[in-house]
Amino acid sequence: MPLFWKSPQGTDTVDFDALPRHVAIIMDGNGRWAKQRGLPRTAGHAAGAETFRTIATYAKEIGLDYLTVYAFSTENWKRPANEVEAIMGLLKKYLLEAIDQMERDRVKMAFFGDLTPLTPELRELCQRTREISTHYEGCQVNICLNYGGRDEITRAARSLAAECVREGRDPDTITEEDISNRLFSAGVPDPDLIIRPSGEIRTSNFLLWQSAYSEYYFTDVLWPDFTKEELLKAISAYQKRSRRFGGV
Ligand code: FPP
Numbered sequence: 001m002p003l004f005w006k007s008p009q010g011t012d013t014v015d016f017d018a019l020p021r022h023v024a025i026i027m028d029g030n031g032r033w034a035k036q037r038g039l040p041r042t043a044g045h046a047a048g049a050e051t052f053r054t055i056a057t058y059a060k061e062i063g064l065d066y067l068t069v070y071a072f073s074t075e076n077w078k079r080p081a082n083e084v085e086a087i088m089g090l091l092k093k094y095l096l097e098a099i100d101q102m103e104r105d106r107v108k109m110a111f112f113g114d115l116t117p118l119t120p121e122l123r124e125l126c127q128r129t130r131e132i133s134t135h136y137e138g139c140q141v142n143i144c145l146n147y148g149g150r151d152e153i154t155r156a157a158r159s160l161a162a163e164c165v166r167e168g169r170d171p172d173t174i175t176e177e178d179i180s181n182r183l184f185s186a187g188v189p190d191p192d193l194i195i196r197p198s199g200e201i202r203t204s205n206f207l208l209w210q211s212a213y214s215e216y217y218f219t220d221v222l223w224p225d226f227t228k229e230e231l232l233k234a235i236s237a238y239q240k241r242s243r244r245f246g247g248v
Contacts, residue, residue, distance in 0.1 A: 020192030029198025029222030047224035074148030113147030149208030
């Protein structure tokens with residue numbers, strides 16, 4: 001791996017010794033990508049799943065520690081049944097392939113979200129990929145499935161409230177760390193960089209707690225058109241920022 005990347009135009013540069021540890025991506029724009037081509041929305045998701053494969057492999061290759069992607073939100077159930085089914089089908093296909101190639105790719109996989117409403121088959125595939133890959137080192141890929149930031153924080157609040165009732169714990173002793181430790185992302189450092197393609201400039205309930213000091217990068221490129229170079233451009237922008245975490 002070269003230690004430095006420069007874009008063909010020379011405007012963007014990446015220092016591979018100073019990468020963000022954790023990059024998170026809202027994989028947006030699949031529907032519009034398909035519409036532009038006169039294809040059904042599901043074709044956009046299929047293309048988006050391919051982009052995810054490329055970017056996940058590349059994340060490991062360049063040495064990111066964590067890549068988190070928003071695959072299905074708690075609100076996405078409102079979509080037409082055929083679209084929900086298509087996304088679940090793509091996930092199943094991806095997980096089956098991932099299990100097949102796990103020894104070769106050695107990517108550690110985790111899932112953020114409440115998996116209970118998924119089919120037993122999909123739940124079992126998630127559990128298997130997580131278990132098989134648990135000892136792999138290098139990049140960890142977190143797939144957010146039936147994930148919502150508000151839902152995640154609500155669950156943490158419920159769990160702490162139950163502890164106070166059950167064990168007589170004083171609510172005044174509850175710390176930020178107590179909440180972090182009850183999120184789906186417990187043990188994973190907060191994202192340094194959050195990327196949202198497709199021109200939408202909002203967070204859409206993604207990693208609400210964890211993004212307190214994340215750097216955001218927005219681009220008009222639609223997710224199926226997102227390339228390794230686009231990822232490097234986002235990292236280049238990140239490396240030009242000055243992160244102060246509320247200090248000076
Ligand atoms: C948002 O684009 C995308 C989704 C809600 C689904 C993302 C799913 C995949 C990329 C495929 C499965 C994932 C894996 C990990 C294999 P949109 O449909 O809202 O696009 P639009 O805003 O242009 O309509």
